[in-house]
Amino acid sequence: MWEGGEYEFLFSSWQGKPMHPSSITTWWSRFKKRYNLPQIRFHDLRHTSATLLINSGVHAKIISSRLGHADIRTTMNTYGHALQEADQEAAKHLESLFHSDNKKRDAKV
Structure with missing residues (x-):
């Protein structure tokens, strides 16, 4: 069920709730490591x-x-x-x- 209300977040859960900023940072760190990408900030x-x-x-x-x-x-x-x-x-x-x-x-x- 959609829980995002009237807001549209750039990063959200499947239900529309905003993600915590550290979740994006964690995901990006893992992504860079997996694909051997240079160390740059998201x-x-x-x-x-x-x-x-x-x-x-x-x-x-x-x-x-x-x-x-x-x-x-x-x-x-x-x-x-x-x-x-x-x-x-x-x-x-x-x-x-x-x-x-x-x-x-x-x-x-």
Whole structure:
């Protein structure tokens, strides 16, 4: 029987009751050990997700929404360094496209 009431918890029992935070920590520790994963905190997965999305070119507004930030400025302030790195990579990629075109054109001459 559902006991969660009107709330929807990210982590809950099958009945909808909230899980104790130490339950998630315990589960995550066992999961990392079972799959020989590096020692990172469960919360770090949130940052990893955001950084991977940024580096994949996903718009900051979408990332902000996924993270539950009410204001995109929160996302920009938190992940600004990753956005700058992604921008630098985009600039390098664009530059390589121009150099590639020049090489092809020079080869034809």
